[in-house]
Amino acid sequence: MKLKKIKNLNFFKESSLNNLLRIFLSSFLMISFFYVMPIFLNFAKNNFNKNEFTNNSKQILAYTLKNRSNNEDEDINENEVLFDIFNLNDLETDTVRLSASTIKQLFEDTDYNLNDVRKKKLVKPIALTLLPQEIKMIENVKKRKELFIQIVLPLIIQENNNIRLDRKTLFNIINKSINTVSEKKWLEKKFKQYGVSSKDLSVLKIRMDEIPTSLAIAQAAKETGWGTSRFAQEGNALFGQWTWSGEGLKPKDADKGEGHKVMKFNVLQASVRAYHRNLNTHSTYKDFRKTRAQFRDLNKPLDSMVLSKYLNNYAETGNQYVEVLQKIIMQNKLKDFDDAKLLPSSVDLESLI
Numbered sequence: 001m002k003l004k005k006i007k008n009l010n011f012f013k014e015s016s017l018n019n020l021l022r023i024f025l026s027s028f029l030m031i032s033f034f035y036v037m038p039i040f041l042n043f044a045k046n047n048f049n050k051n052e053f054t055n056n057s058k059q060i061l062a063y064t065l066k067n068r069s070n071n072e073d074e075d076i077n078e079n080e081v082l083f084d085i086f087n088l089n090d091l092e093t094d095t096v097r098l099s100a101s102t103i104k105q106l107f108e109d110t111d112y113n114l115n116d117v118r119k120k121k122l123v124k125p126i127a128l129t130l131l132p133q134e135i136k137m138i139e140n141v142k143k144r145k146e147l148f149i150q151i152v153l154p155l156i157i158q159e160n161n162n163i164r165l166d167r168k169t170l171f172n173i174i175n176k177s178i179n180t181v182s183e184k185k186w187l188e189k190k191f192k193q194y195g196v197s198s199k200d201l202s203v204l205k206i207r208m209d210e211i212p213t214s215l216a217i218a219q220a221a222k223e224t225g226w227g228t229s230r231f232a233q234e235g236n237a238l239f240g241q242w243t244w245s246g247e248g249l250k251p252k253d254a255d256k257g258e259g260h261k262v263m264k265f266n267v268l269q270a271s272v273r274a275y276h277r278n279l280n281t282h283s284t285y286k287d288f289r290k291t292r293a294q295f296r297d298l299n300k301p302l303d304s305m306v307l308s309k310y311l312n313n314y315a316e317t318g319n320q321y322v323e324v325l326q327k328i329i330m331q332n333k334l335k336d337f338d339d340a341k342l343l344p345s346s347v348d349l350e351s352l353i
Contacts, residue, residue: 080192081281082274089270100134100147107150114146118336122343123154129267130236136228145332148227152220152238153213155272157342160210163276166190167208174201195281206293207280214334215304216275218325219314221332235264239275284313304329304338 098106107113112124128151138144170190173183191199194207223240224232231237241263251262265271279285288310295302308325315321329335 081195081277084193085270085274085277088273089266095129095267097130098128098132100132100138103128103132103151104147112150114149117153117340118333121340123157123337123340125158125342125344126150126154127158127269128155129269131227131232131268133233135226136233144228145221145226148221148224149217149332149334149337151227152217152268152272153337153340154342155269156211156213156216156220157340158269159272159276160213161342162273163208163210167205170205170208193277206289209280209289209292209296210302211276211279212302212304212307213337213340214329215308215311215325216272217334217337218304218308218328218332219275219311221328222321222324231262235262236266236268236271237262237264238268238271239278241271241274241278279311285310301338304335 106126107124110124110126112126117123131151132147135144135147138147169186173179173187176183179187190204190208191197194204196204196207220238223229224238227233229237231240251260263271263274265274279288288307291307291310292302295306305326308322308329311325312318312322317324
């Protein structure tokens, strides 16, 4: 009888020990699950979920989202990239050059002045086609700069608006399960305009984006001497872009029949569009676009002071060129214009991406 009690006691102890082990193991697995799961979810979110670039069908048109490449190096067909710019350039050939005094009066009559723009962040939609020849005769440097900014500011904002609307269209296409024939044609056109021969949507998304207004003004000011250069006066070349094949102005010190020309435009808006397209497609500015995309991913406004660092190859002076741009931005408080909107239409664009 005593032996039986001992056996029962040993059995009870062994059973209790097994139960404790099971409870401990279950608890350990449960705690591990809740500990590991958030880490896994966070990893999946960061690496697989692209909120701005996701399609429920996992397929967009004929292009899959998997195996996307971050490599932006592609062969650029200049005629396709600049096709819409050539068309814009051909729209107006008989343009009228207004005098500086007439332009000033126009701005006064429409209550367009930079002090109001800095306060209200609203710009009058006055799109001039040519720079006034007299701008180089304005001796007061401050007034000359203000006039130049007033002329180019609406043009730069307008081009950014165009790109912003295109981005909205792109994201609408991306986030639809089925796309229309017109949407497919639109996308094909944009692939050509932005030199995306691989038809990679991730590359198109990075390239199709705005240039900070303050940075564009600073570059236009630097490249034209605030609107006084020969290239700006004779060819509406606000950004000094080069061409080896297209129509352009030959630098005076260049060898005849050799080397580059500075691109020539019939209207100022064409020059602004060509500048945007240049920074958004040329391989030289790949890091500029990559950094801009990082700002977008963090939902932060584009910073011209940071992005200007990646334009050191825009001119032969390299980093010195960057320093000059940053100095122009700071001294003239150009960042005040980065969040300015173009009246009357662009107030409606505030909620767009």
